[in-house]
Amino acid sequence: MNCFLCDQPLTQGRAKWLYYGSVKRLGHDRCDRAALMARAARLGVVGDPGEYTDTELADAIAAELLSGEWLARLERLPSDEAKRDAVHRLALALDAESGRMSQ
Numbered sequence: 001m002n003c004f005l006c007d008q009p010l011t012q013g014r015a016k017w018l019y020y021g022s023v024k025r026l027g028h029d030r031c032d033r034a035a036l037m038a039r040a041a042r043l044g045v046v047g048d049p050g051e052y053t054d055t056e057l058a059d060a061i062a063a064e065l066l067s068g069e070w071l072a073r074l075e076r077l078p079s080d081e082a083k084r085d086a087v088h089r090l091a092l093a094l095d096a097e098s099g100r101m102s103q
Helices: 033-043 054-075 080-101
Strands: 015-020 023-028
Touching: 015 054, 023 054, 033 054, 054 080
Parallel strands: none
Antiparallel strands: 015 023
């Protein structure tokens, strides 16, 4: 099994559960910086991975991966109304989060 963030085998170092809201993924306790930078560059989530901290890279990678999962789940919803409702709830959550961050 590979780390959710750096995509390297979990046999190296210690593993821990990573929580993103109600989503739980398994990852390294501390990912190798080179592996994080390579994954961020491969996913195209940041311009120059060397300009970001490990935490910023991990957050950008997780956001990219989880947004892809969310979009796949959105496509499986049974109706357009359910899809609009899901997008509306996401917009409300993002507005609430951005309001909380600006305080």
